[in-house]
Amino acid sequence: MTTLKSRVASPFAAIWVATILLFAISPLVVSGSVGNSALQGMLPFAGILAIAAIGQTLVIQQGGIDLSVPGIFSLGAVLTVVVPGGQNDMLVPALLLVAAVGLAGGLLNGIAVTRFGITSLVATLGSNAIFIGVVLQVTGGSIGFKAPKNWQEFTVTKVLGIPVLAVIALIATVLIALFVSRTVWGRRLDLVGSSPRAARAAGIMAERYQLGAYAVAGISYALAGALLAGYLQATPLLPGNEYLLPAFAAVVLGGTALGGGRGSVVATAGGVLFLSQLEQVVSALGAKPSFDYLIQGAIIALGMGLRNVPWRQILPGRRGDAAPAADTTSQNTASGTGRALLSEPKEEDSIDVS
Amino acid sequence: MSARPDRARVKGVALLALVALLAALVLSACGGGGSTSSEATSESAATESEGEAETTGAENEGETETAAAGGDAWCGPEGVKLGIQDGEGLDAWSHESLEQVQIVSKACPAVEEEIIVKAGLEPQKAVSGIQSMISRGVNAIVIIPDSGNCAEVPAMRQAMQRDIVVVPWAANPCGTEGTDYTKYIDWDTKAAGREWAEFVIEQMGGKGKLLYEGGPAGNTVSSTTAAAVAEVVEENPGVELVEPISSEQWPITNWNPAETKKVTAAILAKHPEIDGIINDYGNAAEAEIQAFQAAGVKVPPLATLESNQLGCSWKEAKEKGEEFPLMTISSRNWLGRYAAQYAIAEASGGTPPAMKNNGSINLGQWENSASGREPECKPSEDPEKAFSNLMPEAEMNKIALEG
Numbered sequence: 152m153t154t155l156k157s158r159v160a161s162p163f164a165a166i167w168v169a170t171i172l173l174f175a176i177s178p179l180v181v182s183g184s185v186g187n188s189a190l191q192g193m194l195p196f197a198g199i200l201a202i203a204a205i206g207q208t209l210v211i212q213q214g215g216i217d218l219s220v221p222g223i224f225s226l227g228a229v230l231t232v233v234v235p236g237g238q239n240d241m242l243v244p245a246l247l248l249v250a251a252v253g254l255a256g257g258l259l260n261g262i263a264v265t266r267f268g269i270t271s272l273v274a275t276l277g278s279n280a281i282f283i284g285v286v287l288q289v290t291g292g293s294i295g296f297k298a299p300k301n302w303q304e305f306t307v308t309k310v311l312g313i314p315v316l317a318v319i320a321l322i323a324t325v326l327i328a329l330f331v332s333r334t335v336w337g338r339r340l341d342l343v344g345s346s347p348r349a350a351r352a353a354g355i356m357a358e359r360y361q362l363g364a365y366a367v368a369g370i371s372y373a374l375a376g377a378l379l380a381g382y383l384q385a386t387p388l389l390p391g392n393e394y395l396l397p398a399f400a401a402v403v404l405g406g407t408a409l410g411g412g413r414g415s416v417v418a419t420a421g422g423v424l425f426l427s428q429l430e431q432v433v434s435a436l437g438a439k440p441s442f443d444y445l446i447q448g449a450i451i452a453l454g455m456g457l458r459n460v461p462w463r464q465i466l467p468g469r470r471g472d473a474a475p476a477a478d479t480t481s482q483n484t485a486s487g488t489g490r491a492l493l494s495e496p497k498e499e500d501s502i503d504v505s
Numbered sequence: 506m507s508a509r510p511d512r513a514r515v516k517g518v519a520l521l522a523l524v525a526l527l528a529a530l531v532l533s534a535c536g537g538g539g540s541t542s543s544e545a546t547s548e549s550a551a552t553e554s555e556g557e558a559e560t561t562g563a564e565n566e567g568e569t570e571t572a573a574a575g576g577d578a579w580c581g582p583e584g585v586k587l588g589i590q591d592g593e594g595l596d597a598w599s600h601e602s603l604e605q606v607q608i609v610s611k612a613c614p615a616v617e618e619e620i621i622v623k624a625g626l627e628p629q630k631a632v633s634g635i636q637s638m639i640s641r642g643v644n645a646i647v648i649i650p651d652s653g654n655c656a657e658v659p660a661m662r663q664a665m666q667r668d669i670v671v672v673p674w675a676a677n678p679c680g681t682e683g684t685d686y687t688k689y690i691d692w693d694t695k696a697a698g699r700e701w702a703e704f705v706i707e708q709m710g711g712k713g714k715l716l717y718e719g720g721p722a723g724n725t726v727s728s729t730t731a732a733a734v735a736e737v738v739e740e741n742p743g744v745e746l747v748e749p750i751s752s753e754q755w756p757i758t759n760w761n762p763a764e765t766k767k768v769t770a771a772i773l774a775k776h777p778e779i780d781g782i783i784n785d786y787g788n789a790a791e792a793e794i795q796a797f798q799a800a801g802v803k804v805p806p807l808a809t810l811e812s813n814q815l816g817c818s819w820k821e822a823k824e825k826g827e828e829f830p831l832m833t834i835s836s837r838n839w840l841g842r843y844a845a846q847y848a849i850a851e852a853s854g855g856t857p858p859a860m861k862n863n864g865s866i867n868l869g870q871w872e873n874s875a876s877g878r879e880p881e882c883k884p885s886e887d888p889e890k891a892f893s894n895l896m897p898e899a900e901m902n903k904i905a906l907e908g
Contacts, residue, residue, distance in 0.1 A: 188800040192770020293600045434771030
C-alpha cells in the first residue's frame with residue numbers, strides 16, 4: 152500500500168497522467184489522431200527522440216546539460232549513409248563506427264566536464280561545433296548516397312504491428328531503467344547525481360560515473376541519428392538540429408531534476424510520447440511549426456521556473472513543514488502538477504575536481 | 506584554490522583542445538575516405554564557409570563541363586570579382602545551384618576571383634554576407650535571395666548604389682529592378698504552380714481532395730506556388746483542399762524530409778482519403794510518399810520538382826504494381842548559368858543573354874509518367890541529383906533564350 156501510494160505521489164507519475172489525458176482528449180480534438188495510421192506515423196519518430204532523450208536524461212541527472220545532441224546525432228546519421236556508400240555489406244562496420252564515434256564524442260564531453268571542470272554548457276556547446284564541422288567536412292555539403300537497403304528495411308519493420316524504432320526505444324528505456332534502479336552501479340549513479348560530495352565521502356569515484364553518463368549519452372545520440380537515416384532512407388546534412396530542444400523538453404516534462412539529482416528515463420519516455428502526440432495533434436490542426444517551438448519553450452520555461460517557486464510557503468498546510476533552507480531543494484515536475492523533494496540535500500555548486 | 510591546480514587546469518584545457526582537434530581531423534579523414542564524391546575536395550572549403558565569405562580561385566581545375574550556355578559573348582574583357590551567395594546553401598538543391606553558377610564563372614577568363622557565401626537560411630548572415638562582398642570589392646553578385654522574407658533587399662540596394670551588378674535568381678528578391686537589383690532571372694513560379702495543379706487535378710478526374718505542402722514560412726517560392734495552386738483549385742469546383750493554402754499559409758515542411766514525414770502523417774491521421782498531392786520540393790515529396798506508404802495509404806497522383814531518388818521511388822512502386830501518376834518540373838538549378846552569364850556580362854563588358862519573357866522562364870513539364878516521359882532513376886548517382894541540369898546546352902537555350 153505504501154509502495155503504491157509512493158509511486159502515485161512520485162514526481163515521475165505526473166507525466167504519465169498528462170500523457171494518458173492527452174491521448175484521451177486527442178480524438179475529440181482531431182478525429183483519427185490515435186488511430187492506427189496516426190500511431191504508425193508518430194511512433195517511429197517518438198522512438199528516435201526517446202533514444203536521444205535517454206542520453207540527455209542521464210547527463211541532466213548528473214547535474215549537466217548536453218548541447219552536443221545536434222552534432223553527435225547528425226554525425227551518426229551521416230556516417231550511417233556515407234561510410235557504406237549504399238552497400239549493405241558495409242552496414243555493420245558503419246554502425247560500429249557510429250557507436251564508436253558516439254562513445255568518443257560522449258567521452259570528450261565527459262572528460263571536459265569532469266577532468267577539466269569546464270561547465271557542461273560551455274563544453275558541449277564547443278564540442279557540438281566541432282561535430283558539426285566534422286559533418287560538413289565529411290560530406291563536403293552533399294551526402295551523395297542513400298542508407299543501405301537493409302538498414303532502410305530494418306527501420307520500417309514492425310514487431311507485432313509496432314514500429315521497430317518504438318520497440319528499440321522501449322527496450323533501451325527498460326534496460327537503462329533497470330540498470331539504474333537494480334544494480335549497484337546504477338544506484339551509485341543516482342547518488343552521484345544527487346550529491347557528488349556525498350558520493351565521494353562514501354568512497355565512490357564520482358567522476359567515473361559522470362563520465363559514464365556522458366559516454367552513454369553520446370552513444371544514444373549517435374544511434375538515434377543512425378536510426379533516423381535508415382527511416383528517412385537518406386539524411387539531410389544536419390538532422391540533429393531538430394532534436395536538441397525536444398529531447399531537453401522531454402526530460403523536463405518527465406520530471407528529471409534540472410541541475411542534477413533525481414531522474415527517470417521511463418518518465419522521459421513519457422515526456423517523449425506526450426510531446427510527439429502533441430506535435431501530431433498540433434500539425435493536424437494546421438498550426439504553424441512556430442507553435443511547436445512555443446509549446447516546447449513554454450514547457451522548459453515552466454519546468455525551470457516552477458522549481459524555484461517556494462511551494463511549501465505558498466501552499467496551505469505546508470508552511471513550516473521544512474526549514475527555509477530546504478525549500479530551495481524542492482523539485483517540481485515540468486507540468487507543475489506534481490511535487491517532489493529530493494531525498495537528500497542537493498549541492499548547489501558544480502563538481503569540484505581540483 | 507592553489508596555483509598548482511590552476512596551471513594543471515590550463516594545461517588540461519590545452520590538452521583537451523588538442524585532442525578535440527585531432528579527433529576532428531581523424532574523423533574528417535575517415536569520412537572523407539568513405540565519400541566517393543569526386544567534388545569533395547573542391548567543394549569542402551566552400552561548405553565550411555556557411556555564413557561567411559570564402560574566396561576561391563577562378564581557375565579551379567577538375568571541372569569537366571566548361572561549355573556555358575548561349576555562346577561566349579557574355580564573357581567580356583574586363584576583370585571580374587564575382588560574389589556568389591545562397592540564402593540557404595547547405596542542401597542538395599543549393600549544392601547543384603552553386604555548381605551550375607560555377608560552370609559559367611570558370612568558363613570565363615575575366616572572372617578573377619569568386620567569393621562564396623552560404624547563409625543557412627539566416628537573414629542576418631545573408632545581409633552580412635552581401636556587405637562583406639561589397640567591402641571586399643566585388644564587381645558582380647549572383648544571389649539566391651531566400652534566407653528570409655525579402656531579407657536581402659536593403660543589402661542588395663547598397664550594392665547597387667556602389668555600382669555593383671546584382672543578379673538575383675531562383676527566388677523572388679522583392680524590390681525593384683534598376684534600384685534594388687540589375688536583373689532577376691527565374692522560372693515563372695506562378696506558371697509552375699498552375700502546371701502542378703492542372704496535372705494533379707486532371708489525374709484526379711476533376712474532383713476529390715488535394716493536399717499542397719510547401720517550404721519554410723514566408724518563402725516566396727512556396728508563397729507564389731501555393732497561391733497559384735489555390736487559384737486553379739478555385740477554377741475546379743469539384744476539388745477541395747485538404748488544408749487551406751494561400752500566399753500566406755500552407756502546410757509547412759521546411760523542405761526537410763523528417764518534418765515532411767511528420768506533417769504528412771499528422772494530416773493523414775485527420776484526412777485518410779487524399780486524392781492528389783503537390784509538394785514544391787522533390788526530396789520532400791519523396792518523404793511524403795514514404796509517409797503515405799507507412800500509413801498504408803495508396804500514393805495518389807503527385808506533382809513536384811524532379812529528383813533522382815523520387816524517380817527511383819516511383820520506379821520501385823511501379824515494379825510493385827503500386828504505380829502512381831507523377832509529374833515533375835525541372836529543379837531549375839541550370840537557370841543559375843544564365844544568372845551568372847548576365848552578371849558577368851554586365852561587369853566585364855560582355856553582352857548579356859537575351860532571356861525570354863524578361864527572365865521569367867516558363868519551364869513546362871520535365872517528367873510526366875502519364876504521358877510517357879517516365880521519371881529518371883540512376884541508383885548509382887547521388888539520390889538528390891537533378892538530371893535536367895545535364896540537358897544539352899541547345900535544349901537549355903531553347904527554353905530560356907529568345908530566338
